[in-house]
Amino acid sequence: MTEQVLVKKLKRKDEAAYEEIVNTYANKLFKVCYLMLKDEKEAEDVVQETFIKVFKNIASFRGESSIYTWIYRIALNISRDVIRKRQEVLSFEYEWIGEEDVEEKVEESIDREVLRRSLKSLNPIYRECLILFYFEDLSIREISQILDESEGTIKSKLSRGRKLLKNSLEKGGQFNE
Amino acid sequence: MNRDDKLSEEIKSIYEEETRGLTLSDEFLNNLKKNYKKSHRERINEFLNKEIEIPLAPAFVGMAALIALSIIPKDILKNEQLRTIYIGSSEVIIREQKEVTRK
Secondary structure (H helix, E strand, O other), X not given: OOHHHHHHHHHOOOHHHHHHHHHHHHHHHHHHHHHHHOOHHHHHHHHHHHHHHHHHHHHHOOOOOOHHHHHHHXXXXXXXXXXXXXXXXXXOOOOOOOOOOOOOOOOOOOOHHHHHHHHHHOOHHHHHHXXXXXXXXXXXXXXXXXXXXXXXXXXXXXXXXXXXXXXXXXXXXXXXX | OOOOOXXXXXXXXXXXXXXXXXXXXXXXXXXXXHOOOOOHHHXXXXXXXXXXXXXXXXXXXXXXXXXXXXXXXXXXXXXXXEEEEEEOOEEEEEEOOOOOOOO
């Protein structure tokens, strides 16, 4: 079923189309939300809320982006709300101050445990970009559509996130933002 | 943006490791799908709003047949079955079928 047909059927409240979209995206979203939230129960709740919103608001989907971009955007916005409620981070606002796409070489030996810890405690602003880029293999363009930010901002966030991880690795897991 | 350096590979590998075997239960997925089961009202509305395609030729034939049936008297092809019995100077007419004619 092509995406256009799928969206058309979803708008007609077709149950088979709904099942298809759940089967295609539920587990993918669950993993992304788990990586964002580090909590299975919360990730499940986000997935559930995402699908409720998808089917409540499908009529307003204008097809300017792909359906998966739209679904991911909903899921990440809900995840951000969960993080805000935890007061883990106060703001998701990010100001792009310029081209920061210069990659520094990372040493050949990486302490995986330190990196694992660093990834978990990395600011969610950078975490979401890294997850979408490295785990979901999405392009900069797709990420910019999902997060509704410019491609430059996404590149900058990825670069900054990597730099923070690199610094953290050098300091044995300590961030110095 | 790099995807093939050591750090990128490690990031990807850690994310994959952390989500390996992480799947939603069938029960959860079924509940998710149940959320979308239509109500009877929605089903009725859907049925009423369904687009129906009627092929033109059979529709005309059917319509013509209906009109013909309503215009032509039903007994046009039937022979009136009468029996006359003469008893003396009287005659008794027995009709086997009720006569139906258009007014």
